[in-house]
Each structure stands twice: as structure tokens, then as C-alpha cells.
Amino acid sequence: MTSRVIIVGAGPGGLAAAMLLARAGCKVTVLEKQSQVGGRTSPVEMDGFRFDLGPTFFLYPQVLEEIFAAVGRDLRREVPMRRLDPQYRLIFGAGGELLCTSDPERMAAEIAKLAPADATAFRRFLADNRVKLAKFAPCLQAPFLGWTDLLQPRLLAVLPHLKPWKSLHAELAGYFSDPRLQLAFTFQSKYLGMSPFQCPSLFSILSFLEYEHGIWHPIGGCHSLTRAMARVAADLGVEIRLREPAEEILFEGRRAVAVRTPQGEQPADAVVVNADFGHAMTTLIPNRLRRKWTDAVIARKRFSCSTYMMYLGIEGRYDQLQHHNIYIAADYRRNLEEIENEHVLSEDPSFYVQNPCGTDDTMAPPGHSTLYVLVPVSHQHPNIDWARERDRYRQVVLRQLAKIGLDDLERRIRCERVITPADWENRLGIYKGATFNLAHNLGQMLHLRPRNRFEEFERLYLVGGGTHPGSGLPVIFESAKISTQLLLADLGNRSAPLGM
Template sequence: MSNRGRKVVIAGAGPGGLAAAILLAKSGVDVTVVEKRAVVGGRTSTIEQQGYKFDTGPTFFLYPRVLREIFAAAGRDLDTEVPMTRLDPQYKLVFGAGGELEATPNVEKMEQAVAAISPADAMRLHAFFSDNRRKLERFIPFLESPFESWRDLAKVRMLKMLPLLRPWRCLDSDLRSYFQDERIRLGFSFQSKYLGMSPFTCPSLFSILSFLEYEHGVFHPTGGCGAVSKAMARVAEDLGVKFLMEEAVEQLIFEGRRAVGLRTAKGSLAADAIVVNADFAEAMKRMVPNHLRRRWTDERIARKRFSCSTFMLYLGLEGRYDNIAHHTIYLARDYQQNLRDIERDHRLSEDPSFYVQNASVTDETLAPKGHSTLYMLLPVTHEHKNVNWAKEEERFRALALRQLEKIGITDVEQRIRFEKRLTPVSWGNDFGLYKGATFSMAHNLKQMLHLRPHNRFEDVDGVYLVGGGTHPGSGLPVIFESARITSRLLLEDMRVEPQWEPAGSLTGAPAYEAVS
């Protein structure tokens, strides 16, 4: 029997919404995606100006296997649709406290690189990889399953994992079991910033983030991560998904406590179910009346802990920096103080850590011939009364450009032919992020698993969530996984059989060969 009579509307064409659209359409559901912007991808979109192309947000493409399986469900091959290069070195770390580290998936070379900084720590590298391989294998089923109540935590299999996960430790404390040198620990914990958190407060579970990079690779999709979003939209359209672009959702329409459609400035759409792929906190405040929300009221949302934000520079340059790595991370001399400035004191550091993508050394499609792109990201506090960006933006931009000299990039100002900036205020105004928090709600122990907003939204009927604000959390691989979890729950409620294979293991061998 056809399921085309079943109508689902997805609010937002970010990566989670696009993945859900593919899975639901493949299962025979009538899907419409409503997107306020002119391009798909949300923060995983492309900025295209004057022949330059930049990823808006994510630039590290990690663990393609989840998306590869979603493409396969639609009868497509991800590797054909979006050619990718596995990077080696994955990135270069420059320590403000002294020293550099080229991170490579070649374990022997990585041992040598670590030994150049701390010989004793190099001897513990195998133990770190081995322990985290086991941790990931044991935890993956929980990343692939919905968590809808505390009872899910009481399962025997979860309790048996506590000695392995060590939830009583923060990430930095856990890494002390392996590495003595603070710089090496930072090299395996800065990834907590993918969640918008500090390694000194982030749960120890997330040591699996750096392990994933070494075990399964860091990739660059040709054209950038935004090219992945465009490919997903193509696949969705081929499956019959309709896209309504430049049409912002104003509110959901309810009959009692059940959502029956949504309203935009151009009209209304009826639906049997609605998938919200937007910043959770901001979407709830805008789309769902407060009196209908029993658990996630405006008042409770305001009490939650939110991630940091970012200050962004997108620079189109005349000339190239071929001696600079594809990805470079500078870690401030006083990294802990930099994090306190961001998370506790809500002020701008004078020696901020930063990340630079110099993707033109890998991908010549991103800039006109003889030109290149630089993408610069500086973690900063989310919107707070302590920082007035109308006054601080120019000063902080100048500081950011000076910081580039610390990784060997000079003479930038005179080469700039195109420039775009984003501040926490921009993230809020342009992308609808609550407090401009680019990684949504923080991933502390009080805001994980069943304590995050549920994939089958618990406050009203007929509403489902995908994206970084729900389980499993932030980061492209887990956002794609959130789409699988949510799509299964939605189809289960509609009594429709999913037309794709069960989630595969995240521990399978990588499919790409590394290239220099």
C-alpha cells in the first residue's frame, strides 16, 4: 500500500532535516521541506561570492559512514555524489606554550611526532587508541537508539558501561591516565569544542571524538561541506521531496496538543507530522506557544546551559599560502584562562585560540586561479551583556588578523579581496541561534541522552526533532544519526515500515585511502 497520503512537513533544510527527508521519502511518505533561507544546509551551507566559496560552519567532515548508509538507502553512492579527500596530516596544532604537532592517522609517524614533545606520552598512544576503540564500540548502540526516559539508563547494559565511561571524570582528567604533557592532552581534547565545551568540564566519554579522527579519518568534500548538503537536497528531490525556499516558519498549528500543520508568511501547510530541524531553544520560543510546553517552557530553557559561540572571518585572498596546512589550530598559551573567558567570565581574550582552514591547498575549486580562501574561527562567549559586539567587532577583527602571524600567515590585510564576518549577534539574527550559541545546548551530564529534548518531542503530539539540539547531539555524524532515530520513531507512530536497512556499526573500517 502506498504511503503517499501521509504528509510530513520538515521545518528547516539543515543536514538533519535533509537526511530525514531522504529517509521518509524513501519510505513512501509525502515530504515537504520549508526553509527560510535561499540555500539548503543551514550552517552546513556554502557562502559564494566573487568566485570564492566558503563553508559557513562545519569544515571537518568526520566519519562519512552514517551518511554513506543514508545515501545507500536511497540507491545512491555518497562517494560518487560527493568526492572526498582523506587528509594526511589531518591538521596541524600550534601551541602558544611552545611546540607544534602534525596530527597524522599514521600511528608510527604520530608516535614520533608526540615523542618530539613528550617521549613518555608517545609510549601511551597505543593504550589510548585501544581503550577508546573499545569505548566507542560499547557506546555506539546508545548513539543509535532513542532515549525517552530515565528507565533507558537503568538498563543493565548501561550500568555495566559505567567503569568504562567514567562519567565522574572530565575529559582532561581522563586523558591524564595516558598523557603527562598538557599540550598532548590538549591535542586529544580540543575536539570538545566541536560540542562547544571545555575539556575541563566536558564528560570523559568524548575522548571518542579524537579517536574517531585517527581511526576513521578527517575528510574534505570537494567544494566543501556545503557540497554535501547540496547533494542531499538533489537526492531528496529525486525521491519526490518538495522544497519551499525563502519561506520562514512562523508557528506550528495545533488542535489541542497535537500539531496539524505550520504557518508561514505565505500561507499554511497541513501535516500528519512535523519535523523541526531548527535551533531547538529559538524554535520552541517562536513556533510553539509556551502554555503548550510542559517540560521545555521558556523559563526552563533560559536556565539551561548553552555552548559557546564563534567569531568568524571568511577571507577571499589574492595569492596562496601553500606552506600552511589545510587545517591549523592554535591553542592559546593560557588555554584554561581562554576557556574561562568564554564560559565563565563572558569576555574576550587578548590571546584567543583559533582555527584556520586553508582549503585551497587541497581544493582548487574554492577560489579563482591564483587566489585562495581563508576561513578563521575564534571561539567566543555566546551573547552576553559583558560583550557589546557593535563596539568590539572591529577591534576583535584586528586582533584576529594579528593572531594569524602565530601560525605563519602574514600580509593578509593587503591581500583581502572579499571579506565576510559573523559574530554571536549575527548567528542569532541570521541563523536563529538562541544566544548565538553555535553548538546549541551544552553536552554536560545534565543535558545528555534522555535529558536532552527527545527526538519524539515530549511536550506536544505530532512533533519530532532532528539536529544538534536533540539526542545524540552536535556534530554532523550524530546529527545524521538523529535523523535516522527520529525518522524511525515517526514512521513507527504512522505504522509505516522504514524502507532502509538498520543502522550500521560506526566501528567499521574506513572506506577511503589517505592522501597527502
């Protein structure tokens, strides 16, 4: 008999799971509470301008390519994309710039302009991390179902590289003597919403991934990926029901058997949750039923930072900007301390600006361009009242943008949207507004992260940034591969499209 699977949420994780399960012959229904697919990877559209709501860096397309291939499609045909070179420009508040490229010779020359003594370290960094990633990749591709999985050969092989006592920043200080270069190869921990001074050293593989496999821009924006996934899923027979929120997951004993929506009870042989983990647990499953991940336990977990966002439709173009531009505050440590521990707003914040129209003119009307501005800030905390800060902080951000040459910006803005951590929490259903989910410290990784086959209930699975391996598109796609394999095995389905 055909198995019925309900997926709660049409984010990248939910859509990838839908494709794989439909290919394996399941009858798949995706419930999405918003009016469009994509979740944090959906578009923001206004007055003919188009932005990505969240992701703008597409790293390591190989995982999604594999998923498309498994369902008989070619990702590159469905979504044309360009590898960016230079991949980004770093501007240091402390002085100096670095135009980062994956061409080792040009990159060594760029590094030499900042710190001649560090120029040769780049190749050593690449060589060491190539080995590290090769050892760790199997851990990202397999489930962690309990502590005994830590004893498996794949993890034992990576232990010498794990160095749990060492932060990412301390690790990079072993390569580069110039503090700006240490930051140039560690700020990527912000992709996980973490400080490089606290993030495990293991995550040097993130900057390595950029240099080794490139940073890609899907034409139209990263949301072109989720749109294509929804299109392919629909072709495979998946029913995607927009504006139909899950209200409760229903159980018989400890087994998930249905999802209740405003349209009634939807029976299922298995349920996959893609909605933000903290939000889904605290709203879809009564606290009394949860033994391990109770409301109180979730509230005590460490969460990632949040973001203050500005989406700006601009008259003309800023050709002096690269596609990706990152400003690192003069006192970066202080900036991170304010975000992660003091939960106050920085007056000299680091920020990121995407200026995609030089690469992709589909995102703005002729003669115009878009700027996407992201400022990492604390997740929701009583210290910050966004109803009061929203407009004041806009002025702080405009002042920062003037530091990288955008001093005439305000008069060129033709349309604008701002999203604060309060919006992420209240409008987009993200627990504490922590845009990158649970933090990725060692105490919340591998078997200690909420598991793909959710440990509390039968026939309930998680996909997306809240489960193993973690936040960020490539690993979210890995989570879909892992969770669907487990689900299909539990249902006795032998036609899994991808082997583990």
C-alpha cells in the same frame, strides 16, 4: 493513505530526515526560511570565492553513507571526498607544534619530538577508546525516551567507561604527561562547543574517531554534502520550499496538525523540527502550550560557546599552512574561563584556520585561495556588545594570525566577511548565538536532551544538533535515523528504510 510530513528547516538533519521519509513513501515538504539549503552547513560565496559557513571537518562519513545507501544512492559518487593526512597541525602558544597523523608510527614520532616519554601512550589511547566507542555506539544509535532507558543493557555496558566524575582533560592526563599532549587529544570537545575541563570524559571518543576513521574533506566543501542531499531528496519527490519560513506550529489538543507560513496553513500528519531548538521553541510554539521546555527553562539551560568568523579571499596561497591549523592559546584554561564563565573576550584567543585550496582548488579563482578563520567566543551575553567589538576584535584576530606566520595577511585580502555571535543569533536564528546548541554536559545528554520524539506533543519530532545524540554532523545524521524511525512507527508505516 500517503502520510504528509512537514520538516521545518533544510539543515543537514532536516535533509537527511527528508530523504529517509520520502524513501518510506511519505509526502515530504521541507520549509526553509533562507534562500538556500544547508543551514549552518551551507556555502558563503563572494567574488568567485567559496567557503563553508560552518562545518569544515567531516568525521565518520559512514553514517551518511548508510543514509544514502538506504535510498539507493552512493555518497562517494555524489560527493567525492579526500581523507586528510596530516589531519591537522597544532600550534601551541606555550611553545611547540604537532603535525597530527593517523599513521600510528609517524604520530608516535611526532609525539616523541614534544615529549619522548609520552610516545607509547598513543597506541594505548587508541586501543582503550576503540573498546569505549564500540560500547557507546549503540547508545548513540537509539532513542532515549525516558530514564528507564538508562537501565538498558547497552548503557549498563558503557557505565564503567562513562566515569561521570571525570572531565575529559583529567581522563587524558592518565595517558599523556605533557600538558600540550593532553590538549592535543582533548581540544576536540570544542567541536561540541565545550571546554575539555568540563566536558565529560566519555568524549575522548571524538579525538579517537579522527585518528581511527579519518578527517575528510568533501570536494567543494562540507556544503557539497547538503547540496547533494537536497538533490537526492528532490529526486525522491521531496518538495523543498526556500524562503518560506514556518511561523507557527498548529495543534489540535496536544497533537501537531499543521504549520503556518506566509503562504497559509500547511496540514501535516507529523511535523519534524530541524530549526535550532531554542529558537524554534521560543518562536514557533506559544510558551503557554509548553509544560516542560518553557521559555524560562530554556533560558536557564547551559549553552555551547559561539564563534567569531572571518571568511577571507586571498591573493596567492599560503603553502606553509596545512589544510586545518589550530592554535591553542598559551593560557588555554584562562581562554576557556573567559569564554564559558566570565563571558568576556580573550586578548590571546585560540583559533582555527582552514586553508583548503592546497587540497581543493575549486574553492577560489586561479591564483587565489580562501582562509576560513574561527575563533571560539562566548555565546551572546550582556558583557559583550558586538556592534562595538566587531571591528576591534578583527584586529585582535589578525594579530593572532601573524603568530602562525600570516604577517602579510591584511594586504593580501581581496574580499572578506565577518560573522559575530550577534549575527548567528539575529541573522541565522540561533538561540543565544550558541553555534553548537545546548551544551553536552551529562545533565543535558541522553534522555535529558530534548527528545527525538518530542516529549511535549504528539506527532512532533526533532532532528539536528539540539536533540539526541547531539551536535556535529555524524550524530546529527544519527538523529535523523532515530527520529524518522520513531515517526514512521507512530504512523504505522512499516517501510522504514533503515532498521534500528
